[in-house]
Amino acid sequence: xxxxxxxxxxxxxxxxxxxxxxxxxxxxxxxxxxxxxxxxxxxxxxxxxxxxxxxxxxxxxxxxxxxxxxxxxxxxxxxxxxxxxxxxxxxxxxxxxxxxxxxxxxxxxxxxxxxxxxxxxxxxxxxxxxxxxxxxxxxxxxxxxxxxxxxxxxxxxxxxxxxxxxxxxxxxxxxxxxxxxxxxxxxxxxxxxxxxxxxxxxxxxxxxxxxxxxxxxxxxxxxxxxxxxxxxxxxxxxxxxxxxxxxxxxxxxxxxxxxxxxxxxxxxxxxxxxxxxxxxxxxxxxxxxxxxxxxxxxxxxxxxxxxxxxxxxxxxxxxxxxxxxxxxxxxxxxxxxxxxxxxxxxxxxxxxxxxxxxxxxxxxxxxxxxxxxxxxxxxxxxxxxxxxxxxxxxxxxxxxxxxxxxxxxxxxxxxxxxxxxxxxxxxxxxxxxxxxxxxxxx
Numbered sequence: 001x002x003x004x005x006x007x008x009x010x011x012x013x014x015x016x017x018x019x020x021x022x023x024x025x026x027x028x029x030x031x032x033x034x035x036x037x038x039x040x041x042x043x044x045x046x047x048x049x050x051x052x053x054x055x056x057x058x059x060x061x062x063x064x065x066x067x068x069x070x071x072x073x074x075x076x077x078x079x080x081x082x083x084x085x086x087x088x089x090x091x092x093x094x095x096x097x098x099x100x101x102x103x104x105x106x107x108x109x110x111x112x113x114x115x116x117x118x119x120x121x122x123x124x125x126x127x128x129x130x131x132x133x134x135x136x137x138x139x140x141x142x143x144x145x146x147x148x149x150x151x152x153x154x155x156x157x158x159x160x161x162x163x164x165x166x167x168x169x170x171x172x173x174x175x176x177x178x179x180x181x182x183x184x185x186x187x188x189x190x191x192x193x194x195x196x197x198x199x200x201x202x203x204x205x206x207x208x209x210x211x212x213x214x215x216x217x218x219x220x221x222x223x224x225x226x227x228x229x230x231x232x233x234x235x236x237x238x239x240x241x242x243x244x245x246x247x248x249x250x251x252x253x254x255x256x257x258x259x260x261x262x263x264x265x266x267x268x269x270x271x272x273x274x275x276x277x278x279x280x281x282x283x284x285x286x287x288x289x290x291x292x293x294x295x296x297x298x299x300x301x302x303x304x305x306x307x308x309x310x311x312x313x314x315x316x317x318x319x320x321x322x323x324x325x326x327x328x329x330x331x332x333x334x335x336x337x338x339x340x341x342x343x344x345x346x347x348x349x350x351x352x353x354x355x356x357x358x359x360x361x362x363x364x365x366x367x368x369x370x371x372x373x374x375x376x377x378x379x380x381x382x383x384x385x386x387x388x389x390x391x392x393x394x395x396x397x398x399x400x401x402x403x404x405x406x407x408x409x410x411x412x413x414x415x416x417x418x419x420x421x422x423x424x425x426x427x428x429x430x431x432x433x434x435x436x437x438x439x440x441x442x
Contacts (some may be wrong), residue, residue, distance in 0.1 A: 008216065008220060010213075011209070011213050011216055011217050012139050015135070015203075015209075016146070018200075018208060019199065019200075020143060020146050020147060022195070022198040022199060023147050024146065024149070024150045026086070026090065026191065027123075027127070027148070027150035027151070027154070028150045028157075029154075029188045029191065030093070030150075031150060031151050031154040032154050032158045033097040033120075033184060033185060033188055034062060034116065034120060035155075035158070036181070036184055037058075037059055037100070038263060038266065039159065039166065039177075039281075039285075043166070043176070043177045044109065044177065048104060049106065050106050051106075052389050052392045053390060054106045054389075056385045056388055056390065057110065058106065059113065059260075059385040059389075060260075060382035060386040061110055061113050061114050062114065062120075062381065063378040063381035064114060064117065065114045065117035065121060066117040066120060066121045067376060067379050067382075068118070068121070068375070069121035069375075070121045070122060070125055070371040070372070070378075071368050071371040071372050073085070073089070073125075073126065074122050074125050074367045074368065074371035075367055075368055077122060077129065077130070077367070078129065078367035081201035082126060082127075082130045082199055082201055083195060083196045083199045083200070083201055084196060085122065085126065086126060086199065087193070087196050089121075089126075090188055090191060090192035090195060092119040093120045093123075093188065094192055096112060096115050096185075097181060097184065098181060098182050098185035098189070099112055099181075100185070101177075101179075101181040124374055125370045125371040125374040125375070127147060129366065131144055132221075133201075133203065133221070135221075136221050136223070137224045137359070139304070140304075140355055140358070141300035141301070141303050141351055141352060142300055142301055142304050144300060144350075144355070145296050145299070145300035145301065145351040147351075151259075151289075151347055152290070152293035152296060152343075152347060153293065155285075155292070156290065156293070158184075159283065160286055161184075163283070165179050165180040166179070166180055203221070224358065245369060245372075245373070247419070248353075248356060248373050249373050249377060250415055251317075251353065251412045251416055253377045253379060253412070254380065254409050254412025254415075255317070255320075255349050255377065256378050256379075256381050257381070257384040257405055257408050257409065258342065258345075259347070259384070260385055262288075262342060262343070262346070262384075262402075262405075266285050266339065270284045270332075270336065287336055287340060288340040288342070289343060290340065291340035291343050291344040292340075292343035292344060292346075292347040292348075293347075294344060295343065295347050296347045296348050296351060299312045299315075299316055299349070300312075300351040300352050300355075303355065309352055309353075309355055310417075310419045313349055313416050313419075314416045316344075316345040316352065317345060317409055317410075317412055317413035317416060318345070318413055319342070319344055320341075320342045320345035320349070320406075320409050321342075321409050322342075322345075323344070324339075324403075324405060325402070325403070325406055326341065326342075327342065327402055328402050357369060357370055384405055387404055387405065388401040
């Protein structure tokens with residue numbers, strides 16, 4: 001008779017190896033498809049007549065569709081499962097991403113960006129919800145950090161690859177920016193077809209886990225739930241009656257206005273450095289995301305290790321503000337380093353932030369609230385680029401808009417200071433693998 005020891009750590013590793021790679025690649029493609037427009041700002045102005053203000057509005061209108069459809073999309077995912085719904089969403093936004101090559105006027109730019117945001121609306125909040133099905137609180141910060149590190153990786157590879165694809169200008173009679181949209185949207189369409197075979201909806205359906213592993217995982221996740229709430233809220237006002245949810249919405253809004261204010265305008269800021277072509281701008285624009293990758297892995301690790309959500313989240317937002325200010329006041333080359341500090345902060349803040357809602361919500365209420373927070377927060381993705389565009393149009397300098405964005409992020413850091421219900425004890429890690437959580441199977 002053989003004896004196998006099943007521990008929480010061994011199950012976590014097994015689940016991570018199975019689920020995190022496809023989720024990671026999905027987010028890489030999602031982020032590329034929503035932000036690659038940043039690389040063609042000047043080309044759209046020249047070829048299609050999209051002004052700086054029109055570009056800012058079009059880049060940001062993505063998040064209006066995103067905000068409107070996030071809650072219903074997440075409730076559908078909670079009801080029918082992640083495999084089918086994520087596959088449908090990916091197929092839709094992949095096709096729309098390719099269709100961006102058809103932009104011929106500011107109006108068509110607005111319409112396609114809005115539809116793209118509507119198609120992607122449920123992806124990010126859906127995956128955040130999906131991770132709560134598979135990872136208990138003690139492990140969820142690290143898992144979310146790995147998932148969200150896709151943003152940094154997408155920017156590291158996306159900017160140079162996008163710069164190269166733009167260099168295909170004239171091939172087959174298409175402009176370089178058209179090739180970029182086509183060739184970066186196609187992998188999304190292909191992966192969408194494979195998603196139903198790559199993901200599993202719930203632990204109890206995972207044939208790749210043993211019955212004992214499924215039981216251990218389900219028990220740990222059940223122990224994290226703050227209460228049983230299987231019924232959906234009857235109205236959004238029921239969710240908004242909790243002041244903690246309102247504060248979470250504002251803080252995520254502040255984080256997102258920093259993320260996308262910088263993301264959509266980083267190549268233009270890098271363009272202040274003399275002598276850089278499209279490919280050079282793509283490579284230099286990737287540098288701050290090296291720091292972002294460090295932040296998204298280090299800060300949630302610290303948070304999970306200590307059980308403290310508030311401290312690392314506040315630190316991340318303070319670093320974001322410092323980096324944004326430095327990007328304005330420093331010369332061009334040093335400003336890229338400052339943006340690296342900001343990227344470390346705003347990307348590292350997100351996996352820590354998303355460990356807070358599951359401490360006060362569960363069931364369908366959590367599904368709706370996560371999407372509501374994500375949707376409202378991503379209005380920062382609309383206002384960030386739009387404000388930057390208005391400021392550039394009014395002053396001739398996009399960098400000055402970083403002051404406004406920095407002020408909003410600073411206000412968010414102040415609100416985090418008041419998260420006394422998310423102190424060091426909330427979300428404290430469970431005992432580590434090898435301790436009493438281990439099950440022994442004969």
